[in-house]
Amino acid sequence: MSGTETQQKTDKLTGAQIFLECLRKEGVKEIFGYPGGVILTIYEALYNCDFIKHYLVRHEQAAVHAAEGYSRITGKPGVALVTSGPGATNCITGIANAYYDGYPLVVFTGQVGSSQIGNDAFQEADIIGITRSCCKHNYLVKDVKDLPRIIKEAFHIATTGKPGPVVVDMPKDILSASCEFVWPETVKLPGYNPNYNGHPKQISKALELLCEAERPVIIAGGGIVASEAMEELKQLADKLHVPVTNTLMAKGVYPETDEKSLGMLGMHGNFWANHAVTNCDVLFAVGTRFNDRITGCLKRFARDAQIIHVDIDPCSINKNVKVDIPIIGDAKNVLRAMLDEFNNNNYEIHHEVKQSWLEQINEWRNKRPKIEHNSEKLSAITVIQKLYEYTKDMDPVITTEVGQHQMWAAQLWKCDKPRRFVTSGGLGTMGFGFPAAMGIAVADKDRLVINIAGDGSIQMNIQELATCVEYQIPVINVIINNGYLGMVRQWQEKLYHQHYSETKISGPDFVKVAEAYGARGFRITKEEDIIPVIQQAIECRQPVFIDVVVDEYEMVYPWVLAGNPINKVLLSNNCPIN
Amino acid sequence: MSNNNKNHVISVLVKDEAGIVSRVSGLFSGRGYSIESITAAQTSEKGYARITIETSGGDENVIEQITKQLNRLIPVLKVVDLGDVESIERELILCKVIAKDEDRSEILRIAEIFGAKIIDVTQRTYTLEAIGDERQIRSLIELLRPIGIKELVRSGKVGITRSNQFTSTKAE
Numbered sequence: 001m002s003g004t005e006t007q008q009k010t011d012k013l014t015g016a017q018i019f020l021e022c023l024r025k026e027g028v029k030e031i032f033g034y035p036g037g038v039i040l041t042i043y044e045a046l047y048n049c050d051f052i053k054h055y056l057v058r059h060e061q062a063a064v065h066a067a068e069g070y071s072r073i074t075g076k077p078g079v080a081l082v083t084s085g086p087g088a089t090n091c092i093t094g095i096a097n098a099y100y101d102g103y104p105l106v107v108f109t110g111q112v113g114s115s116q117i118g119n120d121a122f123q124e125a126d127i128i129g130i131t132r133s134c135c136k137h138n139y140l141v142k143d144v145k146d147l148p149r150i151i152k153e154a155f156h157i158a159t160t161g162k163p164g165p166v167v168v169d170m171p172k173d174i175l176s177a178s179c180e181f182v183w184p185e186t187v188k189l190p191g192y193n194p195n196y197n198g199h200p201k202q203i204s205k206a207l208e209l210l211c212e213a214e215r216p217v218i219i220a221g222g223g224i225v226a227s228e229a230m231e232e233l234k235q236l237a238d239k240l241h242v243p244v245t246n247t248l249m250a251k252g253v254y255p256e257t258d259e260k261s262l263g264m265l266g267m268h269g270n271f272w273a274n275h276a277v278t279n280c281d282v283l284f285a286v287g288t289r290f291n292d293r294i295t296g297c298l299k300r301f302a303r304d305a306q307i308i309h310v311d312i313d314p315c316s317i318n319k320n321v322k323v324d325i326p327i328i329g330d331a332k333n334v335l336r337a338m339l340d341e342f343n344n345n346n347y348e349i350h351h352e353v354k355q356s357w358l359e360q361i362n363e364w365r366n367k368r369p370k371i372e373h374n375s376e377k378l379s380a381i382t383v384i385q386k387l388y389e390y391t392k393d394m395d396p397v398i399t400t401e402v403g404q405h406q407m408w409a410a411q412l413w414k415c416d417k418p419r420r421f422v423t424s425g426g427l428g429t430m431g432f433g434f435p436a437a438m439g440i441a442v443a444d445k446d447r448l449v450i451n452i453a454g455d456g457s458i459q460m461n462i463q464e465l466a467t468c469v470e471y472q473i474p475v476i477n478v479i480i481n482n483g484y485l486g487m488v489r490q491w492q493e494k495l496y497h498q499h500y501s502e503t504k505i506s507g508p509d510f511v512k513v514a515e516a517y518g519a520r521g522f523r524i525t526k527e528e529d530i531i532p533v534i535q536q537a538i539e540c541r542q543p544v545f546i547d548v549v550v551d552e553y554e555m556v557y558p559w560v561l562a563g564n565p566i567n568k569v570l571l572s573n574n575c576p577i578n
Numbered sequence: 579m580s581n582n583n584k585n586h587v588i589s590v591l592v593k594d595e596a597g598i599v600s601r602v603s604g605l606f607s608g609r610g611y612s613i614e615s616i617t618a619a620q621t622s623e624k625g626y627a628r629i630t631i632e633t634s635g636g637d638e639n640v641i642e643q644i645t646k647q648l649n650r651l652i653p654v655l656k657v658v659d660l661g662d663v664e665s666i667e668r669e670l671i672l673c674k675v676i677a678k679d680e681d682r683s684e685i686l687r688i689a690e691i692f693g694a695k696i697i698d699v700t701q702r703t704y705t706l707e708a709i710g711d712e713r714q715i716r717s718l719i720e721l722l723r724p725i726g727i728k729e730l731v732r733s734g735k736v737g738i739t740r741s742n743q744f745t746s747t748k749a750e
């Protein structure tokens with residue numbers, strides 16, 4: 001395309017070989033995929049390939065979730081490879097999931113031959129059209145010569161700015177055509193220039209506001225994980241003496257065991273965090289989209305606060321919450337600039353004022369009601385609590401599916417490091433946790449990886465047990481089995497006249513399923529079984545299902561009903577709905 | 579700007595690649611923004627196109643989001659809300675009017691006032707070609723309507739800024 005390209009090989013390679021060479025250039029070592037007609041040339045090239053390890057999943061959706069898990073633990077882009085038509089359409093949920101939560105993926109889809117596109121050929125799907133609204137960008141490769149440039153651009157776009165998934169659709173004939181492999185040195189995308197450095201004036205205005213504030217709160221979002229800004233966040237919170245609450249996506253970006261941590265806010269967040277945000281006078285939000293699950297009723301959200309919002313994606317700013325000081329930039333750079341500004345100038349902090357605010361918040365915190373469990377049956381909360389206590393020193397990665405178990409896990413797991421709590425936040429994808437855990441275990445082979453699941457959601461990608469067994473990926477699935485789609489049932493109980501419409505769900509005998517697949521299966525029905533079973537599960541270093549039979553009527557509290565202000569919290573079953 | 583919800587004309591400079599119009603229009607439908615009209619064509623430079631979109635019903639926040647969301651698309655190079663800058667907007671219409679004997683002189687008179695051309699004549703119809711800004715086009719249509727519009731074809735708005743900020747694709 002231009003003179004900056006250097007010629008690295010003179011031999012001609014096929015598109016399929018070029019594809020693998022490009023992955024090598026991008027440092028990709030492991031990919032998740034599923035073969036099919038139009039990408040057979042790639043699988044042919046993979047046959048003798050010693051630099052890419054391919055993991056054969058059992059459903060394409062799982063390939064994409066696994067790639068996202070891989071990305072979440074490593075910070076590098078995850079890669080999935082699938083065939084055209086159904087292979088590609090099966091990926092949509094995975095792509096959308098990564099798009100909402102902002103993790104870098106490059107998903108390669110096969111496409112029917114260029115001359116057949118548009119003719120309703122066998123296994124044809126317009127994947128460019130279909131994925132347009134759920135990925136950061138997508139490409140249809142039209143000439144084998146463009147393949148290296150497109151792949152380089154795809155990885156660049158996926159990993160820069162707000163990270164996200166990029167789809168590259170490769171027609172069959174492109175993969176078998178051949179040309180010289182030329183790897184471009186640079187990426188030229190005039191329409192794509194993410195802004196990394198916040199405006200200095202805005203930064204000093206924000207700092208002034210935070211210093212003067214009497215009741216400041218920081219909301220830490222997932223953007224802090226993406227930009228690795230944990231250290232800067234901690235320093236700034238310490239220096240300015242400001243409490244920090246985190247979103248679900250930001251668990252661990254600020255140590256949840258620290259005294260200034262308010263833990264998670266939002267619909268099922270800590271009510272003292274919700275109170276703090278509602279009553280603050282300055283709200284400093286970093287790397288969050290202000291999703292409705294954390295804002296509740298927008299009109300009542302931090303009404304009296306001046307709001308400072310740092311985000312690398314300009315679209316996040318003023319989308320849901322009206323912002324007083326917008327700062328478009330990378331969280332790490334902006335927080336670093338604020339720290340420098342603070343250190344080099346004489347900003348005054350009134351520690352007593354800030355301390356009394358912390359004390360006020362602690363007063364709310366101390367009013368926390370004791371969780372009561374009156375049933376004979378095992379409480380899911382007890383199970384997750386014990387699991388946490390037993391494994392916390394092993395530095396495990398927790399993944400979750402979506403539902404009650406996810407919220408209990410988020411509430412009970414105290415994360416002191418990022419990339420330790422992996423969950424589908426934005427899209428809320430049931431079936432995400434297991435394949436994501438698989439991707440994590442592939443990326444970090446000695447890591448203890450536990451998927452906390454529900455009996456509904458585990459069935460959405462249960463087939464991945466076969467993958468785990470084949471490659472001996474020792475993911476532990478703790479299935480909180482209450483025989484219901486618990487979160488939906490919970491809404492029906494309070495909001496839909498206890499009409500449990502289609503939420504009672506049966507499942508197989510999970511122990512037998514595990515054994516049939518060649519994995520290990522355990523069952524917990526009593527509190528005293530919890531620790532011994534977990535111990536065995538960890539020690540066996542095999543893929544594991546633990547069927548934990550729990551009370552079917554336990555509810556997740558605190559709970560802010562959708563549309564309510566976030567300080568209007570239900571704390572227990574006895575709270576009336578008004 | 580006294581009226582918050584007036585129509586906005588947004589001019590989008592893009593890389594002229596396959597599917598670009600659907601990428602832009604899909605963003606509008608996917609996020610629930612309206613499109614009153616949309617035009618797209620190459621610019622003076624090969625490889626670039628300009629898409630002009632007229633959108634209605636959006637307050638300032640919506641327009642701000644539209645602009646940002648458009649900018650987020652990778653092949654989009656520049657987005658200008660023509661309402662924010664000094665600009666000139668035009669629309670071309672072709673209008674087939676029922677030309678009864680007694681109305682013919684009136685049609686010609688209206689055409690003359692608006693600088694419209696009669697580009698086709700049949701025994702029963704006159705076809706007018708007119709170019710103008712929104713107000714002129716609206717008035718013309720209002721005047722022709724009682725006479726009897728048989729068919730109306732509109733190009734959708736195009737616009738250009740008066741300063742030099744948006745004239746070159748190589749501006750950056």
